[in-house]
Amino acid sequence: MFDILFRNICVVNPDTACPVQKDVFVGVKDGKIAYIDKLEPQEGSKRVINGANTALIPGLINTHTHAAMSILRGYADDHNLQDWLHNYVFPAEAKFDESCVYTGTQLAIAEMIRTGTVSITDMYMYIPAVAKAAYETGIYANITNAALVFDREGYRMEKDNSYIQMEILRRDWHNTDNGRIKLDSGIHAEYTSFERVWQDFAGYAKQYDLNMQLHLSETKFEHDSCVSKYGKTPARVLCDAGVFDTRTTAAHCVWLTDEDMDILREKGVTVAHNPVSNLKLASGVARVSDMLSRGVNVALGTDGVCSNNSHDMFEEMKLCALLQKGTTLDPKQVNACQALSLATVSGAYAQGREGSLGLIKVGYDASMAMIDLDVPQLTPVHNPLSTIVYSASGRDVCMTMVRGKVLYENGEFTTIDMEKIKSQLYGYVMPKVFGVTK
């Protein structure tokens, strides 16, 4: 007996051999995908869903975000980076507490689930609150409180707040719900710490077999300053300090050299490409086509919504494909199938979730998004892959499921109480952080 059976649905996988399977039956049992076939299964199902005029895609994976920054959505746009950081973002964040982070993360996850995302790689502070929000809402999350240390003399790992937060997460949340919630080790960036910090947090990752998260070569200034300071690129100095020795996700990577790309490929580092954020903060355009042709694993992320201002991964898929075409003047760069692959299969590898996430395949987790194709903006459908990547929006998602559990369907959340989030946001967070009520 299946828990859910999709009838006559179109399954879209980022699989170049068979990306589109039309009119198939997809059976879900015990949180896993148990059946995919043209033939109707003999087995019955507790629930049957008519798949006419819809498509199923693997749940999307957002490999770089600061979810709680949803509180700052639209708070500061069109500013210089330093102005943005020092006059807007940092002063507001300084007022955040654990409760703000919990509420902001819930709000972000609501948006993500609404728009087809099932798993996130998150870097923030008060991370036990991030873990609690992720756990309760049902999303997968790899979470770090990345090290950010300027005080060379006073630094001791065991007294560092990021380390203390990570230890709490490791003790209370790591691998909760069969690995749905995971702790990652993390370093904010090369320019916000130094070699001993890198070695310590790399060692911590190795000791407990954790993944690593960091920002890398986001701006030209950061990249060039590192070369001036160390005579090496950020990728090279961090690699030399052992930072890439466990599975690593490096966000941005806008200013990588060719040699940097080779380092990342050799070390199996994933680039979390954030095309919207990189343009909005005027960091530039990452050379994704070059990374892909050199064999680097590239995944997609939204970054925090204060520099986006959306968590909709459909925007990132489309913009990633468009930017590579437009900047290389070659329309064949990053086709629709590749773009979907970056948002699914590549993200699953980045998170250490390959084999369970990223594809709709028997034995994988039943973590998928269902898309309503019967709307004017997606009509007609010549090629469902093209429709998903170039025409669809996260708003066209009509159902998001994680491990067989429906988290969102047709306007309703099953694990999220939006009224409660808004009440907390307008009753507590906005007055505390901005001194305003709605």
Next chain:
Amino acid sequence: MFDILFRNICVVNPDTACPVQKDVFVGVKDGKIAYIDKLEPQEGSKRVINGANTALIPGLINTHTHAAMSILRGYADDHNLQDWLHNYVFPAEAKFDESCVYTGTQLAIAEMIRTGTVSITDMYMYIPAVAKAAYETGIYANITNAALVFDREGYRMEKDNSYIQMEILRRDWHNTDNGRIKLDSGIHAEYTSFERVWQDFAGYAKQYDLNMQLHLSETKFEHDSCVSKYGKTPARVLCDAGVFDTRTTAAHCVWLTDEDMDILREKGVTVAHNPVSNLKLASGVARVSDMLSRGVNVALGTDGVCSNNSHDMFEEMKLCALLQKGTTLDPKQVNACQALSLATVSGAYAQGREGSLGLIKVGYDASMAMIDLDVPQLTPVHNPLSTIVYSASGRDVCMTMVRGKVLYENGEFTTIDMEKIKSQLYGYVMPKVFGVTK
């Protein structure tokens, strides 16, 4: 007595002095905006709409599209331009008839109205069918069948099919419904015709006081070839032939020189910037920041959806702002207010509709889009302008109105029968053009 009164709504105008008016009353009477004030009007209203948690923006203006190409949405992606044109687009379009164009235009307009667009500048064939679709659906439309002539010897204006189509439009549709439907003169592009054609169609525009539409310097190849052939840029040769002597909209303009920009400013030519299409076809990134700083009027367009693949103008607003920031490495380029202005005020000027379209202002046509802000992806709203441009999607539009008439509201069209369009699409168009049924 108002026909419609919005209570306590947030009005967002691309007006740098007062872009956001919160909690105001907006009264609509006889198709016009008759009242905007903080105070509740004395007058009653046939219908009252509660504006809590919504925003009103001027209806968006799509200044470059080939609407009927909605039939080809997702039909040909990720190909070289020549392959795309000669092996996909042209063979399919060769099978289009008047009925296909009527159905395709209706479908496109459904998507446009759904996503907040109220007016289009359209270039296509079988234009009486375009006019009929636009008239019936309630959208404003400036329509041309642009001249495309390769046969130098055989050309005679009065025998040219584009001219014949324009004459039919002029006779049967021009200025219908108080100018809602308008004929524009048009030249497809410099490289698809020659001086006599340009002079003829420019003369035709002057004779009947028509606007002009054309494609200009879309690709580097086109721009460079023109310079090789004539020793002048496309902007210069067309200007010299008198093409810019009536109000002109020039689509794309990716490869303009600084001198070209000065020509366009002097002649009052509007650049219809199509950021998604220009990236997708790998044409490049138009220098919009430079155009704006030189005083050129820049508006936005989607182009046909075979090179987009969407008619959602919210995508174009966001991408326009992002691209200028990312390519100039200056995050202050094209702020949210400017982006909304390009999609409204600038488009109204391009179409010759300034004074009636593009702003929410007493005396203007009541042609607006209402946005539902009470969704996770738009929460919280720190600055409604930012929310509209950087976070919203056309899918967040809950009502679109033209001249006081509601054309779309909460999932329902009032002038469009989607079932009839789909029946025509799958019953006639798809079999005829592609030999397939759904």
